[in-house]
Amino acid sequence: MTPARATVTLTVNGVARTLDVEPRETLLDVLRERLDLTGAKRACDRGECGACAVLVDGRPINACHVLALQVRGREVVTIEALAGRPEFQPILAAFIHHDAGQCGFCTPGFALAAHALLQRHPAASDALIRWELVGHICRCNAYDGLAAAVAAARDARKPS
Amino acid sequence: MTAPADVSALSVVGTPVARRELAEKVTGRTRYTADLHRPGMLHGRVLRSPHPHARIVRVDASAALRLPGVHAVLTPEDAPQQPIDRDLRALEPLVRFAGEEVALVAAESEAQAEDALRAIEVVYEPLPAVLDPEAALAPGAPEVHPGGNLVGGKPLVVQRGDVAAGFAQAARIFEGTFRTQAHAPVAMETRAALAEWEGDRLTLWKTSRAVHASDRPLLARGLGIPAERIRVICTAMGGGFGNKDETRLGVLTALLARKAGRPVRVEYSRREEVLGGRNRQATVNRLRIGVRVDGTPVAIEQRSVMDAGAYISSGINVNRRTGQGALYLYTCPNARYEGHAVYTNRPAGGSFRGLGAPLGHFAVEVLADEIAAALGIDPLDYRLRHHVTAAGQPGTRVTAPDALLPDEPVEGGVPFSSNALRACLLVGAERIGWHRRRPDGAEPGERVRGLGVAMGTYKGGAGREAEAELHIAESGRVALHLGLTDVGQGSATVLAQIAAEALTLPAERIETVMADTARTPPGHVTAGSTTTFSTGEAVRRAALAAAEQLRRRAAEMLGVAAARLEAGRLISEDGRRSLALEEVAAGLGAELVTRWRWNAGSSTHIVNSFAAHFAEVEVDRRNGHIRVLRYVAAQDSGRIVNPRLAAGQVSGAVLQFLGIALREELFLDPRSGVTLNPSFLEHKSTAIVDFPAVEVLFLGEPDPVGPYGAKALGEPPVVPVFAAIANAVANAAGVRLHEVPFTPQRVLAALKAQGRLVP
Numbered sequence: 001m002t003p004a005r006a007t008v009t010l011t012v013n014g015v016a017r018t019l020d021v022e023p024r025e026t027l028l029d030v031l032r033e034r035l036d037l038t039g040a041k042r043a044c045d046r047g048e049c050g051a052c053a054v055l056v057d058g059r060p061i062n063a064c065h066v067l068a069l070q071v072r073g074r075e076v077v078t079i080e081a082l083a084g085r086p087e088f089q090p091i092l093a094a095f096i097h098h099d100a101g102q103c104g105f106c107t108p109g110f111a112l113a114a115h116a117l118l119q120r121h122p123a124a125s126d127a128l129i130r131w132e133l134v135g136h137i138c139r140c141n142a143y144d145g146l147a148a149a150v151a152a153a154r155d156a157r158k159p160s
Numbered sequence: 161m162t163a164p165a166d167v168s169a170l171s172v173v174g175t176p177v178a179r180r181e182l183a184e185k186v187t188g189r190t191r192y193t194a195d196l197h198r199p200g201m202l203h204g205r206v207l208r209s210p211h212p213h214a215r216i217v218r219v220d221a222s223a224a225l226r227l228p229g230v231h232a233v234l235t236p237e238d239a240p241q242q243p244i245d246r247d248l249r250a251l252e253p254l255v256r257f258a259g260e261e262v263a264l265v266a267a268e269s270e271a272q273a274e275d276a277l278r279a280i281e282v283v284y285e286p287l288p289a290v291l292d293p294e295a296a297l298a299p300g301a302p303e304v305h306p307g308g309n310l311v312g313g314k315p316l317v318v319q320r321g322d323v324a325a326g327f328a329q330a331a332r333i334f335e336g337t338f339r340t341q342a343h344a345p346v347a348m349e350t351r352a353a354l355a356e357w358e359g360d361r362l363t364l365w366k367t368s369r370a371v372h373a374s375d376r377p378l379l380a381r382g383l384g385i386p387a388e389r390i391r392v393i394c395t396a397m398g399g400g401f402g403n404k405d406e407t408r409l410g411v412l413t414a415l416l417a418r419k420a421g422r423p424v425r426v427e428y429s430r431r432e433e434v435l436g437g438r439n440r441q442a443t444v445n446r447l448r449i450g451v452r453v454d455g456t457p458v459a460i461e462q463r464s465v466m467d468a469g470a471y472i473s474s475g476i477n478v479n480r481r482t483g484q485g486a487l488y489l490y491t492c493p494n495a496r497y498e499g500h501a502v503y504t505n506r507p508a509g510g511s512f513r514g515l516g517a518p519l520g521h522f523a524v525e526v527l528a529d530e531i532a533a534a535l536g537i538d539p540l541d542y543r544l545r546h547h548v549t550a551a552g553q554p555g556t557r558v559t560a561p562d563a564l565l566p567d568e569p570v571e572g573g574v575p576f577s578s579n580a581l582r583a584c585l586l587v588g589a590e591r592i593g594w595h596r597r598r599p600d601g602a603e604p605g606e607r608v609r610g611l612g613v614a615m616g617t618y619k620g621g622a623g624r625e626a627e628a629e630l631h632i633a634e635s636g637r638v639a640l641h642l643g644l645t646d647v648g649q650g651s652a653t654v655l656a657q658i659a660a661e662a663l664t665l666p667a668e669r670i671e672t673v674m675a676d677t678a679r680t681p682p683g684h685v686t687a688g689s690t691t692t693f694s695t696g697e698a699v700r701r702a703a704l705a706a707a708e709q710l711r712r713r714a715a716e717m718l719g720v721a722a723a724r725l726e727a728g729r730l731i732s733e734d735g736r737r738s739l740a741l742e743e744v745a746a747g748l749g750a751e752l753v754t755r756w757r758w759n760a761g762s763s764t765h766i767v768n769s770f771a772a773h774f775a776e777v778e779v780d781r782r783n784g785h786i787r788v789l790r791y792v793a794a795q796d797s798g799r800i801v802n803p804r805l806a807a808g809q810v811s812g813a814v815l816q817f818l819g820i821a822l823r824e825e826l827f828l829d830p831r832s833g834v835t836l837n838p839s840f841l842e843h844k845s846t847a848i849v850d851f852p853a854v855e856v857l858f859l860g861e862p863d864p865v866g867p868y869g870a871k872a873l874g875e876p877p878v879v880p881v882f883a884a885i886a887n888a889v890a891n892a893a894g895v896r897l898h899e900v901p902f903t904p905q906r907v908l909a910a911l912k913a914q915g916r917l918v919p
Contacts, residue, residue: 039188
């Protein structure tokens with residue numbers, strides 16, 4: 001029994017990649033095991049916790065819940081690349097100032113989701129910020145720091 | 161006790177230094193165990209038993225070994241049979257819970273390893289299983305381990321005074337049975353290990369809270385090789401909460417890698433983490449409190465039965481701590497705790513934040529409210545009258561001076577080093593607006609509101625052997641080498657602050673090297689809220705010793721009698737000449753290394769942290785739903801080394817336990833013994849929208865024993881949470897809750913049974 005294989009071409013962090021994968025491999029498997037991009041974490045592997053969030057064509061998704069085959073031709077951005085963008089810097093600064101992470105395992109997912117939500121809702125209310133992050137679990141329960149950090153990043157990004 | 165003189169003016173301790181390496185964590189650069197790769201590395205997967213109790217007759221891996229990519233299969237026949245823990249072997253031809261390890265596969269990819277697991281044929285001979293601790297204690301019950309199901313053959317008994325005499329003096333006796341259910345720790349990072357052999361030497365990267373104190377000795381036993389040939393490293397931990405080891409994972413990964421002849425990484429799935437990790441044990445606590453006419457406690461007696469699951473791991477400590485509330489919290493001359501840890505064929509229990517303390521405190525603090533209500537006393541007033549004070553318990557000390565630390569005495573006559581419980585009660589009450597509290601169940605209507613209070617006490621750190629090593633290189637580089645793990649609570653940040661304070665440097669100047677047996681001195685397990693108190697003092701002493709040597713060398717270099725260290729400069733007595741620390745370090749001629757080791761604690765005082773928590777809830781009497789409206793956590797953890805990190809730790813602790821109080825529970829199918837909800841979705845951890853922001857108050861005075869006055873912080877804030885909510889529900893809806901979690905079903909049942917449903 002030899003599993004079938006397939007070729008997938010996609011863009012990861014601005015670099016075009018052609019990969020020979022098994023059809024059952026998820027985007028998360030490919031990022032972590034083939035491309036050594038380990039900022040997206042595997043904590044549940046079934047779309048329940050948000051620790052593996054990445055951007056696909058600018059939208060946040062759980063990379064564990066998508067097969068590599070499903071993102072053919074798409075543009076994937078992981079936290080490693082997002083971290084270098086100018087618009088991410090207020091988020092990073094706010095996360096540190098408000099101590100929005102303890103063990104840090106869920107933190108890249110939250111930070112990526114924070115970026116995506118502020119792109120979509122630059123003036124999100126404090127309540128909306130919490131609701132937009134509801135798909136992410138933090139077992140340290142650093143939620144008060146997380147909510148404060150995203151609100152601070154929103155305020156810092158507002159055009160004055 | 162009086163505070164030591166050196167805490168008068170602090171510049172780094174007490175300031176909100178940013179969490180160490182948080183930028184790396186946020187941006188995904190931190191490498192946790194499962195993020196590591198080694199050349200030629202294979203992926204390991206574990207085959208787990210579907211039966212709660214069975215003999216393994218035969219394991220046939222021949223078909224699995226023929227599959228593409230498969231390099232090795234490890235079965236019980238391959239595993240050494242010497243115990244690696246008091247009741248645990250690496251693999252046995254017997255399984256004691258559904259989900260237990262049976263065999264492992266190493267393959268080129270995880271998917272190939274998964275395929276191979278399905279191709280392994282195992283013949284089981286199912287045995288009768290026992291899933292309930294009371295049934296396990298009955299005569300003729302199936303034995304989980306030889307020698308009976310009561311762990312250790314007898315219950316743990318801890319007492320002071322004479323409870324029978326105390327109850328004889330009591331005007332009234334109150335009693336109740338309180339239950340807490342099993343739940344999963346679910347740190348975000350699952351357990352993982354990566355083993356690599358070079359000849360007969362092993363390097364193991366692993367999720368660990370004690371590379372020195374538990375992993376290395378356990379590996380040496382399990383592999384039958386000297387500890388010196390084993391290096392254990394934990395690069396970063398994705399949450400611990402007192403959990404995350406106590407398993408076979410390290411030994412099995414090492415055995416599999418040896419058999420495969422290649423490095424192997426094993427990473428648990430979420431389901432495996434719940435089944436094969438170590439969960440919080442269910443307990444049943446029968447509590448009796450005898451009081452005088454005015455409510456003064458004269459006797460407290462608690463009997464606890466804990467479902468230890470199939471292996472005890474750290475359940476002995478959990479059992480001991482379940483009595484902590486009954487033994488310490490209220491001033492009472494007569495107290496007795498009897499704890500039974502019982503084996504069953506459930507997934508193994510272990511340690512989780514607070515050990516047994518929140519479970520026992522739940523019983524004590526709910527029954528205290530029932531006493532106050534029966535006597536017509538406000539529950540806050542009742543606590544203000546009877547909480548234990550700095551003097552400790554009444555009576556005479558019998559424990560010898562050198563035995564105070566290991567013995568954890570409960571007798572009278574041993575004072576606390578500090579105790580701000582009263583301030584926590586008073587200031588917390590003011591913050592929540594306790595004056596608004598109405599009589600229990602007074603509010604009419606469908607959705608009713610109420611206020612509740614509960615206290616907690618927790619011993620953290622005393623009795624731990626702690627060690628720290630400080631390196632000052634000739635380049636001026638300052639590095640703190642510590643054997644313990646920062647599991648995510650922020651110990652690297654806090655310990656660097658303590659070193660920085662002693663060396664008058666900014667915290668950023670201190671590098672931290674941790675959790676690597678090859679590069680660090682021995683370190684204790686990161687457990688029991690130990691680190692800041694015990695290792696913190698070792699860090700302070702090591703840093704002060706280094707400062708002393710720098711001062712001496714500086715005096716020589718400056719040609720003066722003495723020099724002082726100030727803001728990173730060494731200054732002559734007259735203040736005229738000075739050298740930078742780097743210049744003096746360069747003048748030392750070699751790297752300066754100072755070490756300090758101590759057995760943390762005091763021979764005259766018990767060092768405990770305290771807390772008083774206040775909750776405001778709304779109870780929907782139609783559906784049993786509890787909504788938390790406000791939560792105030794007033795903590796006495798002595799001086800707070802880092803207020804920013806500490807506030808997050810307390811807030812996180814409370815939110816974590818609010819979820820456990822209201823929802824988290826592991827369900828086992830009573831016929832098959834199979835765990836039904838090993839996932840985030842079905843185990844229902846707290847999410848960001850569930851509770852309001854926690855209001856955190858720090859009210860401790862600097863403690864005379866702890867480093868710069870610090871006491872334990874990680875676990876104390878979880879201790880009162882269950883009872884604070886239960887008491888607020890009682891105030892709102894007039895019903896007493898005796899079983900955690902307070903699910904809508906249980907609240908509805910209580911409303912119905914106690915006649916408090918909406919008419």
